[in-house]
Amino acid sequence: MRTIGIDVGGTNTDAVLLIDGSVKHAVKTPTTPDVTAGILDALMQLRKNSDVGDAVDAVMIGTTHFINAVIQRRELARVAAIRIGLPASASLEPFIDWPEDLAAIVRGSVHMVAGGHEYDGQPIVPFDRPAMQCAAAEIAKAGIHSAAVTSIFSPLDPECEHEAARLLREICPRVDITLSHELGRIGLLERENAALLNAALKDLARRTVNAFERALASSGIRAPLYLTQNDGTIARAEHASAFPIFSFASGPTNSMRGAAFLSKLNDAVVIDVGGTSTDVGCLHRNFPRQANNAVQICGVRTLFRMPDLLSIGLGGGSLVNYAPLRIGPDSVGFRLTDEAIAFGGSTLTLTDVAVAAGLIELGDRRKLAYMSPSLISDAMATVQRRIGEAADRMKLDAAPLPLIAVGGGSFLVPPQVPGFSEVVRVEHYTVANAVGAAISQVSGEIDRIFSGMSRDEAMAQAEELARKKAIEAGANGSTLELVDIEDLPLAYLPGNTLRVRARVIGRIG
Amino acid sequence: MKCPKREHHLIVDTAGLREVSADELELLATGAWVLGAGGGGSPYFSWLNLRKLYRQGRQVRLLDPMGLSDDDRVAVVSSMGAPLVMQERLIDAALAAKPVRMMEQFTGRKFDAIMAVEVGGSNALQPFLAGALLDLPVVDADAMGRAFPEAQMTSFAIHDLSMFPLTLADIRDNEVVIARAASWKWMERLSRKVTTEVGSIAFTCKAPRNGKEIKHCAILHTVSKAIRIGQTIHEARRRHLDPIEELLKAEGGKLLFTGKVADLVRRTTEGFLRGTARLEGLENFAGHSAELLFQNEFSIGLIDDVPRVMTPDIICTMDSESGEAIGTESLRYGQRVTIIGLPAPPIMLTPKGLELVGPKAFGYDLRFRSVFQDGTE
Numbered sequence: 001m002r003t004i005g006i007d008v009g010g011t012n013t014d015a016v017l018l019i020d021g022s023v024k025h026a027v028k029t030p031t032t033p034d035v036t037a038g039i040l041d042a043l044m045q046l047r048k049n050s051d052v053g054d055a056v057d058a059v060m061i062g063t064t065h066f067i068n069a070v071i072q073r074r075e076l077a078r079v080a081a082i083r084i085g086l087p088a089s090a091s092l093e094p095f096i097d098w099p100e101d102l103a104a105i106v107r108g109s110v111h112m113v114a115g116g117h118e119y120d121g122q123p124i125v126p127f128d129r130p131a132m133q134c135a136a137a138e139i140a141k142a143g144i145h146s147a148a149v150t151s152i153f154s155p156l157d158p159e160c161e162h163e164a165a166r167l168l169r170e171i172c173p174r175v176d177i178t179l180s181h182e183l184g185r186i187g188l189l190e191r192e193n194a195a196l197l198n199a200a201l202k203d204l205a206r207r208t209v210n211a212f213e214r215a216l217a218s219s220g221i222r223a224p225l226y227l228t229q230n231d232g233t234i235a236r237a238e239h240a241s242a243f244p245i246f247s248f249a250s251g252p253t254n255s256m257r258g259a260a261f262l263s264k265l266n267d268a269v270v271i272d273v274g275g276t277s278t279d280v281g282c283l284h285r286n287f288p289r290q291a292n293n294a295v296q297i298c299g300v301r302t303l304f305r306m307p308d309l310l311s312i313g314l315g316g317g318s319l320v321n322y323a324p325l326r327i328g329p330d331s332v333g334f335r336l337t338d339e340a341i342a343f344g345g346s347t348l349t350l351t352d353v354a355v356a357a358g359l360i361e362l363g364d365r366r367k368l369a370y371m372s373p374s375l376i377s378d379a380m381a382t383v384q385r386r387i388g389e390a391a392d393r394m395k396l397d398a399a400p401l402p403l404i405a406v407g408g409g410s411f412l413v414p415p416q417v418p419g420f421s422e423v424v425r426v427e428h429y430t431v432a433n434a435v436g437a438a439i440s441q442v443s444g445e446i447d448r449i450f451s452g453m454s455r456d457e458a459m460a461q462a463e464e465l466a467r468k469k470a471i472e473a474g475a476n477g478s479t480l481e482l483v484d485i486e487d488l489p490l491a492y493l494p495g496n497t498l499r500v501r502a503r504v505i506g507r508i509g
Numbered sequence: 510m511k512c513p514k515r516e517h518h519l520i521v522d523t524a525g526l527r528e529v530s531a532d533e534l535e536l537l538a539t540g541a542w543v544l545g546a547g548g549g550g551s552p553y554f555s556w557l558n559l560r561k562l563y564r565q566g567r568q569v570r571l572l573d574p575m576g577l578s579d580d581d582r583v584a585v586v587s588s589m590g591a592p593l594v595m596q597e598r599l600i601d602a603a604l605a606a607k608p609v610r611m612m613e614q615f616t617g618r619k620f621d622a623i624m625a626v627e628v629g630g631s632n633a634l635q636p637f638l639a640g641a642l643l644d645l646p647v648v649d650a651d652a653m654g655r656a657f658p659e660a661q662m663t664s665f666a667i668h669d670l671s672m673f674p675l676t677l678a679d680i681r682d683n684e685v686v687i688a689r690a691a692s693w694k695w696m697e698r699l700s701r702k703v704t705t706e707v708g709s710i711a712f713t714c715k716a717p718r719n720g721k722e723i724k725h726c727a728i729l730h731t732v733s734k735a736i737r738i739g740q741t742i743h744e745a746r747r748r749h750l751d752p753i754e755e756l757l758k759a760e761g762g763k764l765l766f767t768g769k770v771a772d773l774v775r776r777t778t779e780g781f782l783r784g785t786a787r788l789e790g791l792e793n794f795a796g797h798s799a800e801l802l803f804q805n806e807f808s809i810g811l812i813d814d815v816p817r818v819m820t821p822d823i824i825c826t827m828d829s830e831s832g833e834a835i836g837t838e839s840l841r842y843g844q845r846v847t848i849i850g851l852p853a854p855p856i857m858l859t860p861k862g863l864e865l866v867g868p869k870a871f872g873y874d875l876r877f878r879s880v881f882q883d884g885t886e
Contacts, residue, residue: 085597085598087680087681087682088597088598088599088601088680089597089598089599089601090601090603090680091558091561091599091600091601091602091603092554092557092558092561092599092600092601096557096561097557116597118594118708118709119591119593119594119597119708119709119777120777122708124598124680124681124708125681152597152598153597186593186596186597186838187596187597187839188596188597188598188599189554189599290843305843308830389749393749455774483843484841484842484843485842486773486841486842487774489776489777
């Protein structure tokens with residue numbers, strides 16, 4: 001099995017070649033504004049320096065591109081929000097709980113249409129087709145190219161959303177359509193928010209995935225292209241380009257899974273120290289522990305399962321002020337090698353302090369001779385205390401766990417942290433993200449109606465079908481784990497009829 | 510929608526009436542979700558509605574019940590139904606006010622103040638929604654001191670106050686008045702039937718109360734209590750303390766179990782959300798299991814198949830990290846939750862109270878034993 005894992009970050013594009021479970025080669029190149037050139041550069045370097053040859057089994061790309069677009073409020077499409085459910089839920093219109101500046105960018109138009117379903121599958125009121133046709137005409141006239149359709153209780157009965165999509169295709173055929181039932185579960189506002197975010201990102205996702213494909217084609221390497229998703233599994237490029245929000249949080253997931261792989265530990269706390277921030281997550285039986293409840297993405301509430309992360313504004317590029325001592329959250333970021341004092345700049349950063357303390361050899365240590373030993377020790381003590389506190393907060397268990405330190409700034413993690421059995425450092429620690437992408441897992445998901453059997457039988461059958469699908473997609477049957485299962489009774493159908501969704505994931509091979 | 514300011518004959522000392530700030534509403538939402546005992550529906554959507562109304566310039570006043578004069582008229586409101594439905598059919602502000610107007614029309618008398626039948630979940634915020642639109646102050650009291658699923662599970666029923674009339678409104682312009690009912694239980698049966706028919710969510714105004722009844726028969730200062738609980742949790746989060754531990758300390762609660770949701774059976778039937786949640790133990794509870802039985806609210810908690818906590822003790826599931834309460838409709842497979850118990854309002858522990866809200870009232874053949882009675886811990 002030969003896979004290439006790529007992490008396209010804001011600063012660097014990293015790539016690793018993995019052959020039969022071991023890292024054969026790793027490269028780091030700057031991310032380019034067009035994305036393509038950076039990936040192409042990384043792939044060409046891999047080809048030049050290792051025996052990649054002309055083909056691999058898979059290229060898996062993890063990217064923070066989509067979440068960064070939302071954070072930085074750039075390249076987002078204006079979206080027509082279509083809510084089907086009037087007269088219900090009238091006073092909380094789409095975008096009601098969004099940060100106002102983000103809503104102002106994404107909100108193209110809002111259309112509230114009568115229709116939707118009750119919990120038992122009955123219509124709330126008949127679907128108002130004329131109103132929907134009217135909305136479609138307005139969307140066409142306003143020149144909006146992306147629409148998100150959300151109908152009340154659509155996870156139970158998606159018919160209103162399908163009918164709205166048919167009308168949109170008829171009246172404004174060039175509009176991209178996102179249907180909420182394909183993204184989320186029960187919870188109207190959260191499901192609608194996911195659909196709106198997805199619709200805002202679809203165009204960017206298509207362009208980005210095209211750029212990935214072009215880079216791969218230009219490199220001369222033949223391989224199917226996958227994008228990594230929030231839960232550590234992969235999706236084919238065309239699927240990922242239709243559902244960019246499923247790839248939102250793949251960065252931290254990849255870094256945690258990469259750390260687990262490189263350290264061969266299944267239960268540990270992972271600390272990823274970057275240039276600006278430090279993420280702490282928890283590995284439980286080889287999986288990143290998931291956040292529990294509603295998860296906010298850039299201030300937007302959704303019900304996605306995301307890795308449970310604690311982020312603190314501390315990294316190799318953090319600014320250090322003294323009297324009084326203050327470290328971060330501001331950072332010189334990717335300008336570290338221009339601005340840090342050890343590199344001849346004039347800004348005191350945490351990297352400088354680490355160089356002065358002798359933790360790492362970088363730049364010119366003599367430039368830091370002016371620092372007093374007490375300042376160096378105070379600053380390092382503060383950093384190590386904050387790192388220790390963050391790591392401790394993510395621990396659920398009182399028993400001492402290992403702490404895996406990865407990321408370019410991980411030299412800041414002290415050799416011993418209270419509450420942890422040891423601090424583990426691994427080879428290739430600066431490219432743990434790309435390694436995580438290269439070892440992504442596959443999933444099997446089933447969403448089906450079962451009748452004429454008991455609940456237990458239906459749940460067991462659903463899980464079995466999901467397992468089969470995962471194995472068909474390339475999973476090793478002995479590594480499969482059930483990560484989600486939910487049943488919804490369909491009271492309007494005769495007999496004991498249930499709609500069951502199950503999702504299993506497992507390792508490839 | 511515009512509502513004219515009303516003339517009130519309500520006379521209170523200025524200390525008894527105060528403005529509630531937008532920040533306090535957020536604390537109230539957090540605290541009410543804890544007192545919901547898993548039910549009452551997520552207060553998030555009511556809070557969003559209120560935030561919108563506040564941004565439009567409306568504000569609600571909170572009234573100390575001791576400031577009511579004996580003949581002041583108080584509207585008692587709630588939404589009835591299954592919390593799962595409220596995740597999709599979101600609380601609507603205008604509709605919260607509608608049954609109050611219907612009641613004024615039916616009785617021919619105006620209200621002076623408004624209150625919640627239950628201070629748990631979304632229903633704790635309902636009088637604020639209606640109060641903001643109708644310009645009525647909200648009384649700092651309720652009739653359950655938490656949330657319960659049924660209409661007769663109130664301190665008003667314990668005191669044998671009258672239970673009719675009741676007005677009920679639905680989004681489709683259906684309006685129902687139940688002019689009389691033979692008993693509290695009949696009022697529950699009739700109103701539940703209508704609620705189920707309109708999609709298991711309806712907005713109601715219960716039998717009007719006067720100031721004297723509130724002062725003697727309501728559970729007082731529970732809105733303030735919910736705000737206080739919200740404050741404890743927010744403050745703990747701000748100071749990076751364990752919110753659950755701080756809550757238990759401040760309110761005299763008990764940590765009963767920590768675990769991961771391993772199975773969930775949830776059914777919307779007869780206008781309720783009923784089911785069970787099975788948990789596998791974590792940390793100190795590794796190797797043990799817990800089972801929670803619910804009818805909107807949690808009624809019984811078993812640990813290793815032995816009943817450990819039961820209604821009317823307040824049983825609550827909390828997100829183990831954030832200390833946010835998790836309702837029966839938002840429990841999910843794989844969630845890590847902590848089960849806690851909080852003391853029940855004393856009136857619910859009287860013989861008459863236990864008859865209406867004890868385990869037998871929920872169909873369990875168990876003798877009530879409070880988790881706060883045993884001296885084993």
